[in-house]
Amino acid sequence: MPSLEKHMEISRKRTGKTYRGVHEWMNQPGFRENRHDITRVLEIAEMFTAQYGKEAAQEYVQHLADDMKSMFGSIARQTNAAIHEKLIYFGAEKE
Numbered sequence: 001m002p003s004l005e006k007h008m009e010i011s012r013k014r015t016g017k018t019y020r021g022v023h024e025w026m027n028q029p030g031f032r033e034n035r036h037d038i039t040r041v042l043e044i045a046e047m048f049t050a051q052y053g054k055e056a057a058q059e060y061v062q063h064l065a066d067d068m069k070s071m072f073g074s075i076a077r078q079t080n081a082a083i084h085e086k087l088i089y090f091g092a093e094k095e
């Protein structure tokens with residue numbers, strides 16, 4: 001998943017602000033899994049809207065989306081490499 005610095009850089013490109021507080025809150029040790037729980041998205045977005053405004057809530061949602069893109073992209077690369085390796089084993093693909 002993107003580092004804190006990467007999340008802030010992405011937010012700055014999107015909004016002109018880093019939204020460090022949003023990203024630090026998301027990645028606080030001991031709370032990360034609970035705060036990345038997609039079933040809590042409405043509750044947490046409402047919390048950020050009340051505290052910092054709608055743009056902060058949108059950056060929270062984008063944080064989740066960027067994490068998903070990174071995580072599933074990594075899984076896809078690993079899966080594709082494993083498939084390629086097995087196809088080579090069977091001679092169905094060449095290196």
Ligand SMILES: [Zn+2]
Nearest residue numbers: 001026027067
């Ligand atoms: Zn995250």
